[in-house]
Amino acid sequence: MxxxxxxxxxxxxxxxxxxxxxxxxxxxxxxxxxxxxxRFDAALKPLxxxxxxxxxxxxxxxxxxxxxxxxxxxxxxxLLNQETSFFRxxxxxxxxxxxxxxxxxxxxxxxAACATGQEPLSLAMLFAEAGGAMPEIVATDVSAAAIARxxxxxxxxxxxxxxxxxxxxxxxxxxxxxxxxxxxxxLLSAISYRRHNLVVDPAPPGTFDLILCRxxxxxxxxxxxxxxxxxxxxALKPSGVxxxxxxxxxIGQSEQLRPCRRARGFYERVNAPDDAERLYxxx
Ligand SMILES: C[S@@+](CC[C@H](N)C(=O)[O-])C[C@H]1O[C@@H](n2cnc3c(N)ncnc32)[C@H](O)[C@@H]1O
Numbered sequence: 632m633x634x635x636x637x638x639x640x641x642x643x644x645x646x647x648x649x650x651x652x653x654x655x656x657x658x659x660x661x662x663x664x665x666x667x668x669x670r671f672d673a674a675l676k677p678l679x680x681x682x683x684x685x686x687x688x689x690x691x692x693x694x695x696x697x698x699x700x701x702x703x704x705x706x707x708x709x710l711l712n713q714e715t716s717f718f719r720x721x722x723x724x725x726x727x728x729x730x731x732x733x734x735x736x737x738x739x740x741x742x743a744a745c746a747t748g749q750e751p752l753s754l755a756m757l758f759a760e761a762g763g764a765m766p767e768i769v770a771t772d773v774s775a776a777a778i779a780r781x782x783x784x785x786x787x788x789x790x791x792x793x794x795x796x797x798x799x800x801x802x803x804x805x806x807x808x809x810x811x812x813x814x815x816x817x818l819l820s821a822i823s824y825r826r827h828n829l830v831v832d833p834a835p836p837g838t839f840d841l842i843l844c845r846x847x848x849x850x851x852x853x854x855x856x857x858x859x860x861x862x863x864x865x866a867l868k869p870s871g872v873x874x875x876x877x878x879x880x881x882i883g884q885s886e887q888l889r890p891c892r893r894a895r896g897f898y899e900r901v902n903a904p905d906d907a908e909r910l911y912x913x914x
Contacts, residue, residue, distance in 0.1 A: 716794040
């Protein structure tokens with residue numbers, strides 16, 4: 632990959648690329664396709680700078696010599712794609728919130744692979760604006776750094792402008808130091824954040840009316856994707872629904888899930904009760 636204009640290029644040697652690809656796969660289930668390890672160069676540059684290192688080989692050597700778990704975490708965090716935004720695919724997020732509001736309280740939502748928290752906060756805003764009981768929102772991600780940022784609820788000017796209308800920014804965020812915007816405590820207190828690896832960890836306790844697991848499954852090997860989908864299906868209430876990313880599907884990948892009969896773009900358990908359909912369509 633060519634470096635950004637003016638930036639000093641960082642190049643990765645084949646041995647380091649192999650070490651980092653293996654580390655990423657062991658910790659997250661994500662497999663970097665052969666020939667795509669060039670992506671590592673740009674991704675690792677800020678970490679190298681913060682450690683005062685010039686070359687990727689020095690980072691690899693430090694990792695191998697010290698068996699440094701915290702450093703391994705930082706490397707994996709640097710390699711993960713944590714792209715997200717407020718109200719990503721806005722129409723579907725609004726439909727998801729409506730489906731939850733139709734459920735008897737206390738409704739429960741699991742926002743898996745939530746990155747830096749824009750997704751659960753978008754739902755919390757919609758729930759708060761609709762009035763009524765605030766559903767419980769559990770938001771998880773494999774990255775400790777992403778979860779720490781999500782929990783803090785503080786966003787840069789660039790992040791706040793991505794997907795969040797000005798009206799909502801003024802209503803739900805307060806100006807904070809360093810040109811940041813802080814989510815109101817009322818929103819943050821509706822969300823419990825925790826670190827969770829979709830590939831190895833059991834689902835958070837209890838079952839859910841809505842599970843969001845968007846824009847992460849396509850990074851996983853097919854057999855891992857199937858296992859994750861089975862776990863998500865088991866974590867749904869009988870009438871619960873699952874939402875994946877726009878390009879993702881359960882079709883051909885799960886025996887436990889099928890397209891939802893009552894809400895386009897969502898998935899439900901294959902044994903979802905028939906009255907779940909009635910429950911929604913009669914309202
Ligand atoms: C592209 S972001 C998607 C964020 C959000 N769901 C959205 O659609 O805007 C993918 C997220 O998945 C997380 N992730 C990657 N592998 C994971 C795993 N095995 N378990 C849980 N989260 C994972 C990454 O840390 C990252 O925050």
